[in-house]
Amino acid sequence: MDFKRGINIGDHFEVNPPLGVPFENPIGADYFDSICSLGFDHVRLPVRWSAHTDDAHGYAIDKPFFSMVRNTVDKFLAKGLTVILNVHHFTEAADDPRANYDKLAAIWEQLGTRFCGYSDRLVFELLNEPHNCDPDELNDVYARLTALIRRTNPTRKILIGGVSSSSIASFKTLVPPTGDGNIIATFHYYNPFYFTHQGAHWASLDHIHGVRWNGTDEEIAAVRRDISVALAWRERFGIPLNLGEFGAYGKYAAMEDRAKWARTVRTACEEAGISWTYWEYNRGFGIRDGQSDRYFKPLTDALLG
């Protein structure tokens, strides 16, 4: 099992519909072939399991929701793609993983059991973007979850990402579980943040626009310097790296700049032997226009050309 170039299927299973609105599977029937024929070898499937559990009954995952996700996993696997399945937007656990351990563990216990025996092209990612939590507690929670998953999935690859939303800075404190040869460290890269998130209301940057990224020597050197922090961590722990999210929001950022930036980050990763997973397929940061369904060629060229 080896994966190198992938795409996030963002804004689907991690979206929590308003109370009373049934969750519908918005994954397009054509995604499977399209993603495969573009040349990606993996997808990351963000899932908000925590919004689909019965907390009064052992945090049991809602059966129809689980089936929907599993069918999607099955279809991607059937195309020969690797699938990174995560726990996304479990905000309480991302803020305080130890206090929310029971629910997090119950989710992983169920996923471990139900995906036991699956192809090794299914990869688990324990928790998307832990935020402000205590790094030692996070490391401890990762070790416990890994041990729990190992009962049913002894060799499945497991991704872990550090605090501060798995930014480069998280490598200061991330310590992998000891004695497990199937851990991969993941990080997210959105620097410079005012460029990649200009206009992003969820980052309170609605008012920021017109920030350019020109691909100057200085800008490229900054990206490479950042990536070298991840490489130093890999050197220390001997654990492979995945860049699980990177991308620039298309509301205001110029397509030309987004493509240059994506190419720079992708190239730096490939040269360093880091697998990458672009954020995202066909929403705000996407390589595909959600309205017309056409691909943005500058972006697909930057990533796959």
Ligand code: BGC
């Ligand atoms: C979040 C998305 C967001 C993206 C970029 C992801 O982790 O789930 O909602 O668009 O990061 O900020």
